[in-house]
Amino acid sequence: MQIGEASRATGVSAKMIRHYESIGLIPAADRRDSNYRDYGAEDVHRLGFIRRARDLGFSIEEIRDLLRLWGDRKRSSRDVKALTLAHVAELDAKIALLGEMRATLSHLVQCCDGDNRPDCPIIESLAGAAPIHSKHMHRH
Amino acid sequence: MQIGEASRATGVSAKMIRHYESIGLIPAADRRDSNYRDYGAEDVHRLGFIRRARDLGFSIEEIRDLLRLWGDRKRSSRDVKALTLAHVAELDAKIALLGEMRATLSHLVQCCDGDNRPDCPIIESLAGAAPIHSKHMHRH
DNA sequence: TATGGACCTTCCCATCATGGTAAGGTCAAG
DNA sequence: CTTGACCTTACCATGATGGGAAGGTCCATA
Secondary structure, X not given: OOHHHHHHHHOOOHHHHHHHHHOOOOOOOEEOOOOOEXXXXXXXXXXXXXXXXXXXXXXXXXXXXXXXXXXOOOOOHHHHXXXXXXXXXXXXXXXXXXXXXXHHHHHHHHHOOOOOOOOOHHHHHHOOOOOOOOOOHHHO | OOHHHHHHHHOOOHHHHHHHHHOOXXXXXXXXXXXXXXXXXXXXXXXXXXXXXXXXXXXHHHHHHHHHHHOOOOOOHHHHHHHHHHHHHHHHHHHHHHHHHXXXXXXXXXXXXXXXXXXXXXXXXXXXXXXXXXXOHHHX
């Protein structure tokens, strides 16, 4: 099948399929006489694997490792689990960072009247008036 | 003061200060005879504003708007609040996405023995054996 | 058979925020 | 006068993806 059909079958854009080939994530596709790339069931299977891994947030390099493990009949599930746990830790770190931002911002939003006047704790906070502590600063 | 000192004072790298100038986020700095950039209190204040906004995850374009509002004595806090709420919504979307990934992965991790054998639900799931439903699939 | 349209090819550029490096200018202290 | 710390511009890289140009292939239909 041509790249477009492989793309439709896997949800990976033709652009990215070519890219994955160019960086060696997947083997170079067979070519027809027309020089068009030709994909078979195994290729589609691999692309589906990649798409699912991408959907779970794995980086290309992590996926490279996952593909190697997938093809290794002697792999230990320990290695897969370790790789995955490392990725989960990355996700946790990102979530924590975004969560802190969200918490700070939603506190500021709560304190902002949102009316026609210019006075705004959000702008003031960015301007460096004071760090954002808790709502109960004056109780200590 | 020179760019290095402004950088140290604000936590914005000299590299990024020049970059912000090049994209018009901040006005072109004054120059000394040596052609070195020269920063004053107002510049440092603005850079601090930018750094805090970056720390809260605002994009450069959002910061452009925030700077405009900051400098506008006739701004309405409504506008600031709206901009911030839009950003919080973006954060929520990202957090939700990462959270879904995390949930799926941690379920798979739980199901993976992590021993010397190759059998691994993580790899199998990526290979497309079956979609990940809940642990209680068979209860309905 | 010719043409049109859907598909493919490679190549280059853009995103976003940031960092690295190279080649060279400036300045103050020793 | 040298050394070292600082500055300048200019170019390239990241990671994953998309856009577009210029041109080749293939099939159906007029």
